[in-house]
Amino acid sequence: MKYYRSHVLVCVDPECLKKGAHEVMDAFQDELVAQGLIDEVQVLETSRIGGCDHGPELMVYPEGVHYSNLTPDDMPYLVEEHFLKGRPAQKFITEEKVFTDEELSAPTAKEIRVVLRNCGKIDPENIEDYIAEDGYQALGKVLTENTPEQVIDTVLNSGLKGRGGAGFPAGKKWQFCRASKETPKYVICNADEGDPGAFMNRRVLEGDPHSVIEGMIIAAYAIGSSQGYIYCRAEYPIAVKTLRIAINQARSMGLLGKNILGTGFDFDLEVRMGAGAFVCGEETALMASIEGNRGEPRPRPPFPAVKGLFAKPSNINNVETYANIPQIILRGAEWYSSMGTEKSKGTKTFALAGDVKHTGLIEIPFGLTLREIVFDVGGGIKDDKKFKAVQTGGPMGGCLPESYLDLPVDYEAITKAGSIMGSGGLVIMDEDTCMVDIARFFMDFTQDESCGKCTPCRVGTRRILEILERICAGKGQPEDIETLEYLSAQIRDDSLCGLGQGSPNPVVTTLKHFRDEYEAHIFEKRCPAKVCKALIRYEIVDGVCTGCTVCARNCPVGAISGERRQTHMIDPDVCVRCGICKQVCNFNAIVIN
Amino acid sequence: MAGNGKDGNVVVAAVKVAVDRYGASQDELIPILNEVNREIGYLPGEALDEISRLLRVPKSHLFSVASFYRMLSTKPHGKHVIQFCESAPCHVSGGREVWLALKEHLNIDDDQTTPDGKWTLLTTSCLGVCGVGPVMVIDDDIYGNVEPSQIPTILEKYH
Numbered sequence A: 001m002k003y004y005r006s007h008v009l010v011c012v013d014p015e016c017l018k019k020g021a022h023e024v025m026d027a028f029q030d031e032l033v034a035q036g037l038i039d040e041v042q043v044l045e046t047s048r049i050g051g052c053d054h055g056p057e058l059m060v061y062p063e064g065v066h067y068s069n070l071t072p073d074d075m076p077y078l079v080e081e082h083f084l085k086g087r088p089a090q091k092f093i094t095e096e097k098v099f100t101d102e103e104l105s106a107p108t109a110k111e112i113r114v115v116l117r118n119c120g121k122i123d124p125e126n127i128e129d130y131i132a133e134d135g136y137q138a139l140g141k142v143l144t145e146n147t148p149e150q151v152i153d154t155v156l157n158s159g160l161k162g163r164g165g166a167g168f169p170a171g172k173k174w175q176f177c178r179a180s181k182e183t184p185k186y187v188i189c190n191a192d193e194g195d196p197g198a199f200m201n202r203r204v205l206e207g208d209p210h211s212v213i214e215g216m217i218i219a220a221y222a223i224g225s226s227q228g229y230i231y232c233r234a235e236y237p238i239a240v241k242t243l244r245i246a247i248n249q250a251r252s253m254g255l256l257g258k259n260i261l262g263t264g265f266d267f268d269l270e271v272r273m274g275a276g277a278f279v280c281g282e283e284t285a286l287m288a289s290i291e292g293n294r295g296e297p298r299p300r301p302p303f304p305a306v307k308g309l310f311a312k313p314s315n316i317n318n319v320e321t322y323a324n325i326p327q328i329i330l331r332g333a334e335w336y337s338s339m340g341t342e343k344s345k346g347t348k349t350f351a352l353a354g355d356v357k358h359t360g361l362i363e364i365p366f367g368l369t370l371r372e373i374v375f376d377v378g379g380g381i382k383d384d385k386k387f388k389a390v391q392t393g394g395p396m397g398g399c400l401p402e403s404y405l406d407l408p409v410d411y412e413a414i415t416k417a418g419s420i421m422g423s424g425g426l427v428i429m430d431e432d433t434c435m436v437d438i439a440r441f442f443m444d445f446t447q448d449e450s451c452g453k454c455t456p457c458r459v460g461t462r463r464i465l466e467i468l469e470r471i472c473a474g475k476g477q478p479e480d481i482e483t484l485e486y487l488s489a490q491i492r493d494d495s496l497c498g499l500g501q502g503s504p505n506p507v508v509t510t511l512k513h514f515r516d517e518y519e520a521h522i523f524e525k526r527c528p529a530k531v532c533k534a535l536i537r538y539e540i541v542d543g544v545c546t547g548c549t550v551c552a553r554n555c556p557v558g559a560i561s562g563e564r565r566q567t568h569m570i571d572p573d574v575c576v577r578c579g580i581c582k583q584v585c586n587f588n589a590i591v592i593n
Numbered sequence B: 001m002a003g004n005g006k007d008g009n010v011v012v013a014a015v016k017v018a019v020d021r022y023g024a025s026q027d028e029l030i031p032i033l034n035e036v037n038r039e040i041g042y043l044p045g046e047a048l049d050e051i052s053r054l055l056r057v058p059k060s061h062l063f064s065v066a067s068f069y070r071m072l073s074t075k076p077h078g079k080h081v082i083q084f085c086e087s088a089p090c091h092v093s094g095g096r097e098v099w100l101a102l103k104e105h106l107n108i109d110d111d112q113t114t115p116d117g118k119w120t121l122l123t124t125s126c127l128g129v130c131g132v133g134p135v136m137v138i139d140d141d142i143y144g145n146v147e148p149s150q151i152p153t154i155l156e157k158y159h
Helices: A014-018 A021-034 A072-084 A127-132 A137-145 A148-158 A170-179 A200-207 A209-223 A237-252 A283-290 A319-331 A333-337 A370-377 A411-416 A435-449 A455-472 A480-494 A498-502 A505-513 A515-523 A550-554 A580-584 B008-022 B026-040 B045-055 B059-068 B088-106 B148-156
Strands: A006-011 A041-046 A058-061 A065-067 A186-191 A227-232 A257-260 A265-273 A314-318 A347-354 A360-365 A387-392 A398-401 A425-430 A538-540 A590-592 B080-085 B119-124 B136-138 B141-143
Touching (some): A006 A021, A014 A021, A021 A041, A041 A127, A127 A209, A137 A209, A137 A319, A148 A319, A148 A333, A170 A209, A186 A319, A200 A209, A200 A237, A200 A319, A209 A227, A209 A237, A209 A314, A227 A237, A227 A283, A283 A314, A283 B026, A314 A319, A347 A370, A347 B088, A360 A370, A370 A425, A387 A435, A435 A505, A435 A515, A455 A480, A455 A515, A480 A498, A480 A515, A550 A580, A580 A590, B008 B026, B008 B045, B026 B045, B026 B059, B045 B059, B080 B088, B088 B119, B088 B148
Parallel strands (some): A006 A041, A186 A227, A186 A314, A227 A265, B080 B119
Antiparallel strands (some): A058 A065, A257 A265, A387 A398, A538 A590, B080 B136, B136 B141
């Protein structure tokens, strides 16, 4: 296969053609020949690279430089500057378009985009866009130049760990599966990104589906598989649709199916949609679900690499793991392992959510501290309130307080701090968050999502939830904290899968770091963050209230009384603490006590 | 979308379409159930009978699968289904007030249908649009940055 150092896309939309796009392209190619660069630069015709208002225009990758208002006479200068001297020809560069993307803004100084590099930049429904970004080059390289063992070695040497949460080295997993003798073997992509607040995988599937598909084909070649499945949660209908389009396009170009790229290697892919069960993100439950069963986990060993889907050897990685693979193959294991910390290599995507100024996706090298993530990348806490805690690792993760802000984020450090990396959700909470309520909230989630197979998880999470609800309702009992600790230890030790074992984590970590809040609820019947409804009262401040009657008119239960232009009153026995009055008051006259 | 007493023929036809599309095999069960659930609005007993017959899978297994997954329902839903995201990012950005306002406004609880059959209120797990929480979905329409006071206006749009 031929490698080009640059790809140049020339817009040939009618408008640009009218302004002489073909003439520019011809002059450009002539000049490449003249300067001896024609073998290093690939020129492609494309459409829609800009608005065509300033055509003819062209785009140079990998730099992503956009030149416009070009004439054939400009070509000698452009080719010499950019392609010979290697510096962008400033005079033809147009201002970069400002993207207004709520989920994924332009990378901040501390970010490195590997997995998210194409998201928002290419058209996910057009395979040619991906190919223009070096797409499927890694596949071509491994199929023509590497043995499966060499591919596995590259992945091993890169230090890539499974991005689904547990952080098991991806190369090792592939090695185990390759070593299994039984056939057929399956390659599975876990796209059941269920952790609340984590939507990195959704964005990759919707924005750059081919990177995942290419990673899977390479994995299939490495382990010796000819059939793959992508299991995507049903909550992501757009991701499913995008994936199906991408698979069909890859198939029609001979990148999936029989005899891929003419090398005799066969592999095909199918998308399976879930039906709404969080536990199906657990690998054995996921495979049970593909087989048409209840998504219940089973004990390991045997591990999927030995006995997985349909009791055959299977390699299962998550979306982000596969999306890293093409880049690792193309740019080398050393490049990848040069990023990150001693034991956690490369970059990781995170979804920032909650009370942080810039919510959305980020991708950073391992080793940045939580403080850098929250304050430098995330822009700090909304409304300049005080940071209280960050919840890492989703519902089975833990809440880390301010004292952990200087923790460098990698698999080892987060685990040592008592939380987990998980898939990469980071929920940031400000001073107005009640940690008991948060623990109750996560417990409500896990007890609901417990598949019911193991008693400690099924019953234990329910009991913990009841206790937490009681505490939040102002009916906490002195022995509750001790009972919570006892139950948490039992559930952790006696459940089968990660969901059960991790489910007490929010309780354990909040008890460890915010014990005083539990005590305030139980012994003083007080919610310090003023969140728990049974422990707070809405009151109207005399002198601030103007008697405008807005609160009384909006109260859904008629708890507010008072004459026009007189201070109003809230009847605490009728009030349901919905907070609407506080929200609609224009004078900040309503306070919580 | 259908209420009680869905015409048996319609159900059998919907099952046939789904089974023809995916093939009569147990590992296609979840795609089949998903499709029938989407067509009919839920999975009536007749649908499970018919799937059981075509796939040669015991009805007990079908029921165990259908009752396991949140998106499959064995009971009828209202004309419009509201799914409220109950995940942490929505919760900490004011979701609980919206949830209370929804329940208050419709006078029903989670997983219930209004007596007139117009609304069913469900919670959903994270929809991954956490950047604009709190989030709710009515039928196929997603609403982000919802505030409690907007509830009546949003619901008014549906007839």
